[in-house]
Amino acid sequence: MAVLSSVAAGEPAGGSEVVRASGADTAPVMHLSFDDGPHWLFTPMLLDLLDDYGARASFFPTGETIVARWDAATTQDLLNRGHTVGNHTWGHSDLSKLSVDSAVAEVVRASAGLEALAGFRPSCFRAPYGEVGELRSRLGADLGMSLAGWTADPQEWRDPPIEEVLTYLRSRESDGMVVLLHDRKWLTLHIAQRVLADYSARGWEFEPLGACDAAGAQGSRMASRVSGDLPVGQVEGSASGDGSTWLEGWAFDADLPQGGLPIRATVNRLEPAIVARTTEDHRFSFPVSRASGDRSGRICVWAVNVGAQGHDPSLGCRILPAG
Numbered sequence: 398m399a400v401l402s403s404v405a406a407g408e409p410a411g412g413s414e415v416v417r418a419s420g421a422d423t424a425p426v427m428h429l430s431f432d433d434g435p436h437w438l439f440t441p442m443l444l445d446l447l448d449d450y451g452a453r454a455s456f457f458p459t460g461e462t463i464v465a466r467w468d469a470a471t472t473q474d475l476l477n478r479g480h481t482v483g484n485h486t487w488g489h490s491d492l493s494k495l496s497v498d499s500a501v502a503e504v505v506r507a508s509a510g511l512e513a514l515a516g517f518r519p520s521c522f523r524a525p526y527g528e529v530g531e532l533r534s535r536l537g538a539d540l541g542m543s544l545a546g547w548t549a550d551p552q553e554w555r556d557p558p559i560e561e562v563l564t565y566l567r568s569r570e571s572d573g574m575v576v577l578l579h580d581r582k583w584l585t586l587h588i589a590q591r592v593l594a595d596y597s598a599r600g601w602e603f604e605p606l607g608a609c610d611a612a613g614a615q616g617s618r619m620a621s622r623v624s625g626d627l628p629v630g631q632v633e634g635s636a637s638g639d640g641s642t643w644l645e646g647w648a649f650d651a652d653l654p655q656g657g658l659p660i661r662a663t664v665n666r667l668e669p670a671i672v673a674r675t676t677e678d679h680r681f682s683f684p685v686s687r688a689s690g691d692r693s694g695r696i697c698v699w700a701v702n703v704g705a706q707g708h709d710p711s712l713g714c715r716i717l718p719a720g
């Protein structure tokens with residue numbers, strides 16, 4: 398039975414409490430978070446690395462950086478793969494040194510920048526340097542965001558040896574732990590690779606922060622697509638019934654507004670095959686088994702692009718539980 402428990406790995410840093418549902422019957426969860434991106438090279442490499450492990454994470458780019466470096470298609474790709482995007486201010490200001498009006502302006506500008514790319518306003522906020530200042534009282538009611546802190550900060554900006562980072566994470570280890578990293582360093586890719594390999598082998602799962610799942614994001618993302626755009630969508634999870642497991646989610650191509658969008662997946666260990674088509678309400682589901690995935694039980698999913706040009710966007714990968 399799932400119970401609400403608060404993380405016991407010392408006091409949460411970054412100004413918020415982390416609460417998640419956990420129970421003996423579920424795998425331990427790590428929330429990887431990546432701040433201050435996107436980087437033109439490291440972020441795309443990181444997204445591929447996360448897919449290798451069926452992992453999903455939370456990203457907190459500064460508004461200034463994501464608007465300068467990414468377009469809507471790139472941002473939708475991150476969301477398609479199941480990751481979340483949150484507000485990290487426009488220019489990475491220390492909010493404790495700003496008036497509350499200036500702090501609100503920094504955050505509102507970043508949300509508007511993200512909305513132009515993602516189609517929706519972010520529902521979570523991470524304070525630069527963990528300094529929320531007087532903005533704390535305005536975040537929830539006025540700005541519609543919850544504070545996303547962390548429970549482990551390996552401080553990879555110091556260039557620590559990777560073994561030191563792994564030892565540190567072991568000392569902070571607890572179900573629902575939130576790890577602060579930055580997708581702007583080569584070292585971070587190596588750290589992420591080791592963490593993903595080590596914790597996956599021990600049965601951990603990697604999920605985005607629940608607070609960053611913005612309500613209505615699906616409808617807003619669909620509404621922001623026009624004919625010719627790449628499809629958008631998301632694998633939402635697996636469901637079990639009748640002794641079989643189903644992977645389900647949604648996908649939408651503005652060139653096929655009535656549904657019927659083909660979904661491709663690697664379910665036969667061979668080439669990706671079309672396994673489903675979306676319904677009128679743009680949902681899909683298809684049966685999977687661990688045996689149909691690759692050696693690690695991984696299944697990857699794509700939405701077929703029916704528009705004039707472009708590739709089939711990835712909807713990310715999932716590792717099917719054993720047994």
Ligand SMILES: [Zn+2]
Nearest residue numbers: 432433525526
């Ligand atoms: Zn930052």
